[in-house]
Amino acid sequence: MIIDSHVHLKHGDAAATEYTPEQIVEVMDAAGIDRSVVFAMSTTTRRSIEMARDAVERFPDRLIPYVYALPSYERPVIEELREAIAGLGFRGIKLHIGECRLREYIADPVFALVGELGVPCLIDLGGDLATGERIAAAFPQTKLIYAHFGRYLCTDATLIRSFIALADAHPNVWLDATGVVLDWTISEAVRRLGAERVIFGTDGPHPAPTLTEMARNSIRQIEMLDISEEEKAMVLGGSVAQLLGL
Numbered sequence: 001m002i003i004d005s006h007v008h009l010k011h012g013d014a015a016a017t018e019y020t021p022e023q024i025v026e027v028m029d030a031a032g033i034d035r036s037v038v039f040a041m042s043t044t045t046r047r048s049i050e051m052a053r054d055a056v057e058r059f060p061d062r063l064i065p066y067v068y069a070l071p072s073y074e075r076p077v078i079e080e081l082r083e084a085i086a087g088l089g090f091r092g093i094k095l096h097i098g099e100c101r102l103r104e105y106i107a108d109p110v111f112a113l114v115g116e117l118g119v120p121c122l123i124d125l126g127g128d129l130a131t132g133e134r135i136a137a138a139f140p141q142t143k144l145i146y147a148h149f150g151r152y153l154c155t156d157a158t159l160i161r162s163f164i165a166l167a168d169a170h171p172n173v174w175l176d177a178t179g180v181v182l183d184w185t186i187s188e189a190v191r192r193l194g195a196e197r198v199i200f201g202t203d204g205p206h207p208a209p210t211l212t213e214m215a216r217n218s219i220r221q222i223e224m225l226d227i228s229e230e231e232k233a234m235v236l237g238g239s240v241a242q243l244l245g246l
């Protein structure tokens, strides 16, 4: 089973591009993806809950919802996060360092909450290794997924290797292989951490070259790696299935 662990109902690009659940499932069908984790960003926590709930209501067997954690001046969002996970069946939390920073006095209540509730937290760290180290060490009971092996489209092999070493030192850290351009670092992570801690995703939908080809290329990237067929299957779906208890 192929599970895409990272799909945007609303992206973090300059236009905050949105995709409908129908568009997402159409790409999944064309690319051979069975299930997808979906979430919105570039919006409030409350709106991210509405968007993901609506998507999962339409495709309950295909889509898995994460809630977006973003502090608000209007109201405390921590109870909205708790209600989404404990009451509405959301399976994880998404955080992005670019929209709210991840300073301890802002974000630590979120890491404590997900640790308590036992769901993972998918975090884009924007290459901030020190913050990744701090969170992993401060919250050993919290399941952390570091997006893009630490930094989106990173060509700095030393930085990527530092994130792999971080995950090696902290068993509560998983690595999300979306937006990784140095393919060999994915193989290296599988050998060092085990395929159970390396997670496939598309970070889609993305229109180039086409919505479908982009998703197919992401699958092909894993299929072409110098790892065993069992390891490929684990990365393409088994690892996130284990992590989420699917």
Ligand SMILES: [Zn+2]
Pocket: 006, 008, 203
């Ligand atoms: Zn993303």
